[in-house]
Amino acid sequence: MTSLPRLTLVLGGARSGKSRYAEGLVAASGGGTYLATAEALDEEMRARIEEHRQRRASTWTTLEEPIDLAGALARADARRPLLIDCLTLWLGNVMLAGRNVDADCDALIAALGRRAAPVVAVSNEVGLGIVPDNALARAFRDAQGTLNQRVAQLADRVVLLTAGLPLVLKG
Amino acid sequence: MTSLPRLTLVLGGARSGKSRYAEGLVAASGGGTYLATAEALDEEMRARIEEHRQRRASTWTTLEEPIDLAGALARADARRPLLIDCLTLWLGNVMLAGRNVDADCDALIAALGRRAAPVVAVSNEVGLGIVPDNALARAFRDAQGTLNQRVAQLADRVVLLTAGLPLVLKG
Amino acid sequence: MTSLPRLTLVLGGARSGKSRYAEGLVAASGGGTYLATAEALDEEMRARIEEHRQRRASTWTTLEEPIDLAGALARADARRPLLIDCLTLWLGNVMLAGRNVDADCDALIAALGRRAAPVVAVSNEVGLGIVPDNALARAFRDAQGTLNQRVAQLADRVVLLTAGLPLVLKG
Numbered sequence: 001m002t003s004l005p006r007l008t009l010v011l012g013g014a015r016s017g018k019s020r021y022a023e024g025l026v027a028a029s030g031g032g033t034y035l036a037t038a039e040a041l042d043e044e045m046r047a048r049i050e051e052h053r054q055r056r057a058s059t060w061t062t063l064e065e066p067i068d069l070a071g072a073l074a075r076a077d078a079r080r081p082l083l084i085d086c087l088t089l090w091l092g093n094v095m096l097a098g099r100n101v102d103a104d105c106d107a108l109i110a111a112l113g114r115r116a117a118p119v120v121a122v123s124n125e126v127g128l129g130i131v132p133d134n135a136l137a138r139a140f141r142d143a144q145g146t147l148n149q150r151v152a153q154l155a156d157r158v159v160l161l162t163a164g165l166p167l168v169l170k171g
Numbered sequence: 172m173t174s175l176p177r178l179t180l181v182l183g184g185a186r187s188g189k190s191r192y193a194e195g196l197v198a199a200s201g202g203g204t205y206l207a208t209a210e211a212l213d214e215e216m217r218a219r220i221e222e223h224r225q226r227r228a229s230t231w232t233t234l235e236e237p238i239d240l241a242g243a244l245a246r247a248d249a250r251r252p253l254l255i256d257c258l259t260l261w262l263g264n265v266m267l268a269g270r271n272v273d274a275d276c277d278a279l280i281a282a283l284g285r286r287a288a289p290v291v292a293v294s295n296e297v298g299l300g301i302v303p304d305n306a307l308a309r310a311f312r313d314a315q316g317t318l319n320q321r322v323a324q325l326a327d328r329v330v331l332l333t334a335g336l337p338l339v340l341k342g
Numbered sequence: 343m344t345s346l347p348r349l350t351l352v353l354g355g356a357r358s359g360k361s362r363y364a365e366g367l368v369a370a371s372g373g374g375t376y377l378a379t380a381e382a383l384d385e386e387m388r389a390r391i392e393e394h395r396q397r398r399a400s401t402w403t404t405l406e407e408p409i410d411l412a413g414a415l416a417r418a419d420a421r422r423p424l425l426i427d428c429l430t431l432w433l434g435n436v437m438l439a440g441r442n443v444d445a446d447c448d449a450l451i452a453a454l455g456r457r458a459a460p461v462v463a464v465s466n467e468v469g470l471g472i473v474p475d476n477a478l479a480r481a482f483r484d485a486q487g488t489l490n491q492r493v494a495q496l497a498d499r500v501v502l503l504t505a506g507l508p509l510v511l512k513g
């Protein structure tokens with residue numbers, strides 16, 4: 001079994017293999033808590049969640065928390081690695097709920113700083129296309145980029161996935 | 172002349188220099204077969220195809236196949252390197268034709284595995300922007316990401332182009 | 343104080359930390375001229391410009407030039423480093439003004455070649471999402487990709503920022 005650093009950020013685009021890679025990191029350290037931020041609001045999302053669930057073995061505990069990620073980090077088993085999948089869905093949930101994005105991101109960063117056991121956080125890189133037409137999408141893109149920067153700064157290791165292949169950006 | 176590995180995947184965004192780089196790899200090994208997957212349906216696409224054609228020297232043979240890529244791989248000269256430009260246009264053609272994407276991707280992967288002479292495949296990375304509004308674009312993005320992962324896994328060498336500059340992700 | 347090469351290109355997506363990184367490069371060499379290409383046409387853009395302005399210390403001189411970038415390069419203090427922030431806003435201004443994009447890009451490349459003092463140019467990578475629906479966005483994406491390739495070819499050093507983390511692509 002390999003040991004994990006305190007905080008690993010796994011970045012990537014859609015279908016880049018980032019969830020699978022992140023799960024592999026935690027699995028190789030003996031498993032842990034899978035913290036799902038998705039809400040199964042439609043069929044497309046339900047299928048994705050089910051696919052992720054079937055990939056994980058019985059050495060995992062699953063928590064579901066779409067909004068209060070800081071609270072979930074505090075409630076989760078403090079001695080086992082924690083996989084957050086993913087910050088992008090969480091950020092979308094926070095914005096759709098009309099919450100204060102800055103305050104919730106501050107609380108998340110503080111909660112990540114307080115965790116003693118390793119955390120692996122999955123997040124999307126969403127800023128490498130054309131500027132979106134609508135203001136909400138632009139606001140989301142900005143918030144996601146800012147959050148990724150903050151988590152990357154705190155992280156011991158940052159890995160970018162492309163076509164399933166990892167590229168170490170930090171650590 | 173340099174020698175090519177069995178399978179090279181050249182990834183990149185729009186106008187990243189990926190086609191030019193891939194052509195350079197095959198040209199440096201003495202030329203080969205250029206397998207074009209584009210259909211010249213409009214003026215914009217015709218101009219792109221023409222630009223690509225003018226760049227290639229007479230040491231190239233050209234094949235055009237928008238849909239049956241596995242068949243074209245079987246028909247192409249088995250002793251010369253083959254350049255596929257590109258998997259993204261091919262995938263778009265397959266989806267627009269209403270075909271079974273999974274089956275066609277399986278057939279492509281199998282055909283790539285059977286080739287004895289080197290193959291250089293060009294493909295777009297399309298998953299690093301905001302989630303598209305419409306379901307078809309999301310389905311395309313997922314299919315492209317999945318296909319890129321599968322080809323990358325099979326490939327001996329994977330290179331990501333950014334602003335014309337290569338970054339080796341594998342091999 | 344560190345010394346800068348003649349031309350550095352800092353690429354990245356939206357909110358990738360590219361402006362901050364580029365400013366850090368010039369600041370570490372003792373400051374210089376900040377050449378802003380943004381036009382404060384709406385509230386969102388005004389807020390961004392103000393944020394950038396507040397980050398810069400008094401060792402900077404500021405020039406604003408939305409269109410005639412080649413002219414501004416010729417007018418700027420020839421003995422001090424110059425930061426161009428950014429080529430993407432400039433290219434958007436050029437296209438919106440209905441100017442000849444190729445000619446303006448040729449003039450920019452020539453002006454960059456004539457500068458004796460170091461230049462750090464910031465630009466967006468915009469080609470890694472799904473093909474945009476409208477032809478103007480596709481034309482912009484193509485023009486941006488082509489410009490990035492040309493500047494990267496001329497540059498001594500090219501750095502890609504992701505989540506605030508630099509990855510050296512050249513130099």
